[in-house]
Amino acid sequence: MSASPRLRAVEISKINTFAEPVKRIHDGADLNRSMVPRRTTSDNSIHEFRLDHEYEPIHQVRCIQQVITNLDLLISEAPPDTGPRRFGNISFRKWYKLAEECAQRLLEEVLPVELHPAIVEYKAYLLGSFGSPQRLDYGTGHELSFIAFLASLWKTDYFSSSPKTSENAGTFTAPSSVSTERQIVLLLFQQYLSLIRKLIITYNLEPAGSHGVWGLDDNSFLPYLFGSAQFCPPLPEDKSSSTPTPTSGSLSSSPDPSIVTKRNLVEKEAKANLYFSAIDFIYTVKRGPFWEHSPILFDISGIKDGWGKINKGLIKMYDAEVLAKFPVVQHFPFGRLFAWEKDPDAKTPLHSTHTTSQPLRDPRGAGNGSAMMRPPPGPGVGTAAPWAAPAGSRPAPAGFVNGVTQAPWANAPVTRRAAAPSLHSQASRPTGNSARNSGSQFLQRPDQRPVSAASPQQVKLAEKTAETIPEEKT
Template identity: 35%
Template sequence: MNPESVIGDGKKMDSGSIPSILPVNHRFVEPEKAVKTVTDMAVWEKSEAYMEYTGFIATLNEAIKSKPLSVDCKVSQNVTKIINLLDKIDKIIDEFPPVEQPQRFGNTAFRDWLSKIKSNTTCLLQEALDQQLHLAIPEIKVYLEESFGNATRIDYGTGHEMSFVMFLCCLYKIGFLNIEDNVATVFLIFNKYINISRRLQKTYRMEPAGSHGVWSLDDYQFIPFIWGSSQLIDQPKVYPPAKFLEDDIIDKYADEYMFISCIKYIKEVKKGPFAEHSNQLWSISAVGSWTKINQGLIKMYKKEVLAKFPVIQHVLFGSLLPIRRFPINH
């Protein structure tokens, strides 16, 4: 994503003071699936949505480079509004405790929780977004609703994580968030989302969606490893990278670096030797620099998530993240 597409062009929307890159007569649409066959993957990889999404990840990856979570960053009113929205979503988990059931995984109380969330997203977004952006809600709310897992299978995976990052990307596209919010978007909003996702996974014993077993990076997440490794570039506290496997390093820095927090979570939910249950991460620990790890994870994400039809067939496309071809002269 070029800076203009994050910042906006400074023009005002017709009835308010939020800068937006959208024309006044922009028509929002309800997002739909567009990648229906394996051959459609070529369309996706040349689409505006693909370029905007990967560019967005790269932009935020750069913004948080070498910074711990405790860094003093600008927290705008709009960032606070999204955090408050997520707080409300988090609290609703308390209303739906797990039910007694014969099967161990996939507690059906999750379905009731998600149903309540979906019936509340419009109101939550109306409270968070300025009045002149309410027209965008039918389009962006779908990304938020798809961020927490699948009600039928009671599972969660990288496609749901992707939906939340697309939701964030849309908040930039409509001008609600801007370049000054980049660090807070990752450290406060996205990190809050990851904590909610972990709580859901534990509370409702959610299945990993499309897990590759020990050969995947993690059962549930990918992006916090990308952004988390960027945080660790040029940080002597966790160097060489192999130190991320050490218990004292995990205890000391899990609250400062997302990557370490991910390792801590894996060690909490998985038993046995780390090299056996998390082979990919074990292999990564041998790489000599966090810069190389970060670059390698971005490549791996494109190959193992964004190039996989079983993930992309569920992606939704609208006016903000369109499936149309990315213009070459953009």
């Protein structure tokens, strides 16, 4: 895979006016390459780019770091609400309002005065990257907004290679572009991820537009992309090299992808690598077997062609599952820096495996909001990473039988049962004592219910449902 074209810079003096970005979608690389290790041709030494290395940030990066730090400090001014709640904590709206009120000032303090007219656009992408205060959720669309924030700074020559001065922001340094790209990922993007994870835990933010367990991750995608690049085979150090980004193989010192199921090894790698940093966060917020709550990442961990193959597949998956997904990009706003211009040569994106579960608008129900579902996949067809090894090519984990996790105390192989009758159906509901003894886990006491991956909220709701079902007299 060849290096992707560089993001074109714009001359800010040639833009007459800036406009607050608005949504325009109403119908349904350089950073990656910079993270690949380098090999010095003179002594054949290999240079890795790790989170646990010390980096002296350039002035521009340090300024944006300060903006993120100040937004992080606002959490102490909006402590989570202690009242009962089922979903996200409403105090996130207070934090977001505080962020909105100070975003203009924070950006004005660190940006050169000549870039102040563009703050109306910078601010929209920055605020859009922290989640939705209305839905109390966070997802890959918000993550994309932060990349747009960084890209808008890049396009207006903020990360400049030529010195400039500003009475507010001091003197610009003159960094090499490759070094700057690495700092953007290792310092800015990682600090942003740290803030996001803190917001998710503090305010219990819901996944936005998640495919449930069939998504790569409930919230993020790019840490896996950048993190897999950190383990790719090294490229020549020569900056003018046209060597394609590796699409197979791994750095000799890289860990085996299969260690994702071993939390102690994940914690060790998380200190240096973005991929395992994201896996470690999953272990923080989820319980149960890894192959149950993160089956796509588990599939990926079985790839035998190395981290280069994983990185290549993730690039394709990001294009299909984020950039080509209407539920994600419908929220992306366009202004002058990212203008709404139709590309006449653009190809229609192919449907991915996940689109089979997306609702279709029913032409017969125009205007009434009705929808019809796509037909389900054929028997035996499940959602898997597009490049993952075919089913049956790797052994199932211990206790994993017929596609599900077998209870430790079970003596017979586990098989999936047909869907249980509706609890609201009087005709199909067991009566009297038979209701108490039926196999429905909704009607069992908590101490009799098998261990599952259900969230505490789901368990509580199920218990409450069982308690409210009247017992019929025989």
